[in-house]
Amino acid sequence: MEPFKNFIDVLTQPTLMLTLAMFTFPFFFPMNDWFDKWNRRLRLNLLWTKAGLIAVIIGLTLFFVVGVQDAEFRLIMLKPDNVPIVGLIFLVYFFMWVSMKQASDNDKLLSTGEKPNEYHDPDEKVLVWPDLVYVEFISLILCMCLLLVWSIGLDAPLEEPANPAATPNPSKAPWYFLGLQEMLVYFDPWLAGVVFPTIIIFGLMAIPYLDKNPEGSGYYQFKNRRLAISIYMFGWIILWVLLIIIGTFLRGPNWNFFGPFEYWDIHKLEPLTNINLSEIIYIKLFNTGLPSNILVREIFGFIVVFGYFLVFPPLLAKTVLKRIYLQLGNFGYGVFVFLLLCMLSLPIKMYLRWIFNLKYLIAIPEYFFNI
Amino acid sequence: MSDKKNIFERFGESQVWKSIFRSGVPRTRRQRMMSVLNSVFLHLHPVRLPRHAVKLKFTWCMGGLTFFLFLVLTISGILLMFYYRPTAEYAYTDMIDLGEQVPLGIMREIHRWGAHAMVITTWLHMFRVFMTGSYKPPREFNWSIGVLLLVLTLLLSFTGYLLPWDQLAMWAITVGGNMARATPFVGHEGPGAALLSIGDINFINMGADAKFALLGGRFVGEAALLRFYVLHCIGLPFVVMILMAVHFWRVRKDGGISGPT
Amino acid sequence: MPAEAEQPLQEKKSSQQATASVGEGTIKEKVQRRSFISWLAVAWVAFAAATGGFFTMILRIFFPNVLFEPPQSFKIGPPDEYEIGLVDIRWQAKFGTWIIRDSEGIYALSTVCTHLGCTPNWLENESKFKCPCHGSGFRRSGINFEGPAPRPLERYRIVMADDGQILIDKSKKFQYEKGQWSDPEAFLVV
Numbered sequence: 001m002e003p004f005k006n007f008i009d010v011l012t013q014p015t016l017m018l019t020l021a022m023f024t025f026p027f028f029f030p031m032n033d034w035f036d037k038w039n040r041r042l043r044l045n046l047l048w049t050k051a052g053l054i055a056v057i058i059g060l061t062l063f064f065v066v067g068v069q070d071a072e073f074r075l076i077m078l079k080p081d082n083v084p085i086v087g088l089i090f091l092v093y094f095f096m097w098v099s100m101k102q103a104s105d106n107d108k109l110l111s112t113g114e115k116p117n118e119y120h121d122p123d124e125k126v127l128v129w130p131d132l133v134y135v136e137f138i139s140l141i142l143c144m145c146l147l148l149v150w151s152i153g154l155d156a157p158l159e160e161p162a163n164p165a166a167t168p169n170p171s172k173a174p175w176y177f178l179g180l181q182e183m184l185v186y187f188d189p190w191l192a193g194v195v196f197p198t199i200i201i202f203g204l205m206a207i208p209y210l211d212k213n214p215e216g217s218g219y220y221q222f223k224n225r226r227l228a229i230s231i232y233m234f235g236w237i238i239l240w241v242l243l244i245i246i247g248t249f250l251r252g253p254n255w256n257f258f259g260p261f262e263y264w265d266i267h268k269l270e271p272l273t274n275i276n277l278s279e280i281i282y283i284k285l286f287n288t289g290l291p292s293n294i295l296v297r298e299i300f301g302f303i304v305v306f307g308y309f310l311v312f313p314p315l316l317a318k319t320v321l322k323r324i325y326l327q328l329g330n331f332g333y334g335v336f337v338f339l340l341l342c343m344l345s346l347p348i349k350m351y352l353r354w355i356f357n358l359k360y361l362i363a364i365p366e367y368f369f370n371i
Numbered sequence: 372m373s374d375k376k377n378i379f380e381r382f383g384e385s386q387v388w389k390s391i392f393r394s395g396v397p398r399t400r401r402q403r404m405m406s407v408l409n410s411v412f413l414h415l416h417p418v419r420l421p422r423h424a425v426k427l428k429f430t431w432c433m434g435g436l437t438f439f440l441f442l443v444l445t446i447s448g449i450l451l452m453f454y455y456r457p458t459a460e461y462a463y464t465d466m467i468d469l470g471e472q473v474p475l476g477i478m479r480e481i482h483r484w485g486a487h488a489m490v491i492t493t494w495l496h497m498f499r500v501f502m503t504g505s506y507k508p509p510r511e512f513n514w515s516i517g518v519l520l521l522v523l524t525l526l527l528s529f530t531g532y533l534l535p536w537d538q539l540a541m542w543a544i545t546v547g548g549n550m551a552r553a554t555p556f557v558g559h560e561g562p563g564a565a566l567l568s569i570g571d572i573n574f575i576n577m578g579a580d581a582k583f584a585l586l587g588g589r590f591v592g593e594a595a596l597l598r599f600y601v602l603h604c605i606g607l608p609f610v611v612m613i614l615m616a617v618h619f620w621r622v623r624k625d626g627g628i629s630g631p632t
Numbered sequence: 633m634p635a636e637a638e639q640p641l642q643e644k645k646s647s648q649q650a651t652a653s654v655g656e657g658t659i660k661e662k663v664q665r666r667s668f669i670s671w672l673a674v675a676w677v678a679f680a681a682a683t684g685g686f687f688t689m690i691l692r693i694f695f696p697n698v699l700f701e702p703p704q705s706f707k708i709g710p711p712d713e714y715e716i717g718l719v720d721i722r723w724q725a726k727f728g729t730w731i732i733r734d735s736e737g738i739y740a741l742s743t744v745c746t747h748l749g750c751t752p753n754w755l756e757n758e759s760k761f762k763c764p765c766h767g768s769g770f771r772r773s774g775i776n777f778e779g780p781a782p783r784p785l786e787r788y789r790i791v792m793a794d795d796g797q798i799l800i801d802k803s804k805k806f807q808y809e810k811g812q813w814s815d816p817e818a819f820l821v822v
């Protein structure tokens with residue numbers, strides 16, 4: 001069992017895991033023909049078949065059954081507030097399967113010119129009483145039963161009384177905010193805690209106004225909506241669910257990374273000496289020392305940040321996002337690409353931190369303005 | 372003839388029963404339609420639906436379960452309010468009493484796990500709506516309302532986090548409050564706050580900024596507990612209920628459940 | 633009575649006629665209509681201002697006039713209670729302050745992480761303060777060197793009281809990035 005645990009510990013190093021997840025992601029949710037070709041060639045579409053469902057559920061179950069034998073992992077996994085996360089992993093995959101299975105079935109039907117499975121003769125309607133009312137009744141009873149069993153079986157956690165002087169180590173946010181907490185490691189609070197959440201809410205609300213594709217309204221479908229679905233899945237699965245998993249299972253004392261089977265050593269030494277872009281350029285490259293004028297000092301950071309938001313939009317409009325640019329027009333495309341770039345800035349900043357130990361691109365702590 | 376009827380039938384024909392349920396026992400097609408139309412609760416639904424709309428594999432019933440969990444949380448929350456006192460002195464001990472001294476001591480569990488479950492069902496409902504493209508015209512606006520409801524669900528959960536007054540509560544809210552501190556322009560450690568000043572007087576300072584408004588003090592203390600309690604029990608649920616009414620109303624007004632044409 | 637009641641009705645009629653004939657009406661009538669519109673604008677502005685004022689008052693409710701928070705200054709005993717080269721954490725729980733004495737003197741560091749306000753732990757072996765929330769690290773001096781913290785820990789005002797004890801005053805803070813650590817009250821020379 002030890003080699004397996006070591007293998008998992010290595011594989012779940014967040015740097016490696018996130019890289020793997022991000023780069024295999026487009027093969028699972030192919031957003032263009034090239035990825036689609038490889039999706040079929042690598043037989044990844046088998047994931048959305050019945051066999052795929054059974055295999056993944058058994059695999060996940062085995063992992064947690066084996067995992068719970070391990071003393072370290074058991075501590076994390078059976079912590080009452082973490083139990084929903086384990087359930088969440090199963091639920092997210094299961095419902096992803098339910099939707100993608102129906103989507104791929106419908107894709108086949110639509111490619112032969114037929115109507116999707118959801119289609120029924122408009123004249124042939126069913127009555128809400130009893131057909132719908134019973135379905136709702138039974139699901140809410142099942143839901144209540146589950147909740148009761150859960151509540152009887154697992155006590156709600158209650159930690160030590162509040163003590164303003166001693167912070168528990170590690171100190172974790174509620175699970176749905178763990179993505180935010182992870183983001184706070186890489187961005188300053190005004191960005192990670194205020195601006196980005198606002199952009200996320202705004203961006204989610206803007207989805208219907210930015211997705212002008214009339215296809216797939218009212219039925220599961222992937223092929224004709226693949227860009228929209230893959231962006232949504234990237235934001236949800238990679239940047240929210242995966243960060244929750246990382247925050248729950250892999251963040252330990254002093255907010256260091258630990259493998260799931262690794263002992264939470266409080267004294268684990270992890271040198272995290274971070275430097276700003278201005279220091280890299282003026283001190284390491286030019287060997288001159290930082291200029292005293294703030295704007296001169298941070299000019300390179302401003303160039304990078306403005307360049308990111310000014311160069312990429314026209315570049316993408318001429319290349320990969322050409323169709324969307326024509327569809328949305330200047331304003332709509334501007335909003336869309338701004339949201340997209342904001343979303344991608346998180347993994348970009350993570351990699352900058354991991355590779356260059358970069359702290360801030362623009363660092364003006366005098367005015368609390370750090371990016 | 373009347374002596375052949377059993378007690379249920381007689382009761383069903385009584386004036387009292389008929390005044391409440393006007394359409395009688397829903398046996399015939401007409402009665403079934405009328406029973407939905409005449410009930411203030413059931414008439415959230417239309418009378419008839421396309422066949423795919425009642426299938427679990429299409430809707431997952433996630434929206435319905437989210438609403439149901441909201442009701443469960445409201446009821447269990449009201450029950451908890453009978454015992455819980457939002458003060459630094461009592462909050463923590465009341466938590467223990469809720470488990471040990473109050474009969475059916477799982478109410479706090481139901482409330483807490485129900486809150487977890489509601490976040491998950493909201494997520495999945497949103498995912499289902501996205502995957503079926505149900506946010507497309509004419510339902511754009513209702514999706515936006517739904518996003519606000521998701522945010523409010525998270526905020527409700529977050530404000531509830533402080534109430535046990537334990538270490539988890541304390542530090543989750545400390546971190547949350549300090550995020551408010553960093554809000555641009557209205558947080559005293561946010562970018563732009565320094566611009567709002569005349570001479571030496573900062574209008575945005577420790578005693579007057581977004582964090583202070585949230586916590587009712589410069590750090591997490593009793594005032595913060597009371598503010599979060601009020602937000603959790605009255606303020607946010609009030610907003611949620613209004614938005615929920617709009618959300619349900621718009622489902623019907625935007626043409627009912629989505630489906631292929 | 634009926635005659636009086638008739639009066640306003642008559643006026644109304646005439647004003648209706650005036651508006652009806654405004655197209656070919658006299659200049660005077662046009663001015664009347666224009667002034668009506670400007671009165672309307674004034675009314676709306678007044679309404680908006682009153683509503684705005686009302687909501688500002690509501691917002692003001694969230695900022696009480698008196699705060700009941702623990703005292704901000706306290707005495708921590710004479711300087712010789714503190715060993716040179718040690719980070720003293722005995723006041724961490726009660727007052728949120730670390731007392732650090734080096735070869736030159738004593739300074740009081742705030743225990744509030746400059747990132748999001750958690751309390752870092754002093755790790756003697758690694759000789760650093762390490763924040764459990766997001767992993768920020770600070771040196772003994774309070775300078776941040778790792779993790780997300782944007783700036784060094786704050787120092788509190790530290791002076792000698794008349795009775796030979798050290799007095800810490802948390803209401804006055806000194807920030808390194810503003811060059812305030814060189815202030816004579818940020819550091820107690822012993």
